[in-house]
């Protein structure tokens with residue numbers, strides 16, 4: 001369905017800035033805001049009929065478009081919003097205590113250092129846990145509960161966040177995003193078989 005397609009938007013320097021839907025992309029094309037296209041796929045958007053010629057207009061919207069800069073991106077200060085869906089995606093829907101895969105509704109947000117002990121509700125203190133492990137851990141630290149964390153929680157970079165927030169990411173978009181994250185990103189290992 002074309003309505004669900006997402007276009008990856010870059011700034012003119014080629015840094016990914018966000019996902020947009022095709023309506024926004026069409027607008028940017030008509031406003032002459034596209035600096036260049038760099039996806040290998042595109043989708044054809046049909047427009048209206050010309051009354052004189054009877055021909056229908058169409059526009060090819062590329063899967064990755066670089067647009068004129070609206071504002072400067074500050075990469076250093078980027079902190080994405082912490083929400084459960086993205087957190088579970090970051091941890092590949094695995095409980096970071098028992099290592100099993102679960103559906104989103106069976107997962108929960110665990111605070112490594114519990115809030116009651118002064119832990120914060122931030123990416124670096126939040127992990128995905130199944131309800132059973134979360135209950136078992138209770139208000140303790142992993143050490144006190146004798147439960148080992150299988151991975152270190154991290155705050156996603158802007159590009160990692162785009163990967164986690166993307167819906168039905170196309171192969172060329174994924175390849176582009178992957179080439180823009182750090183070689184040490186834990187997501188590389190997790191999503192390399194995309």
Ligand SMILES: [Zn+2]
Pocket residue numbers: 095096097098099100129130131132133134
């Ligand atoms: Zn578990």
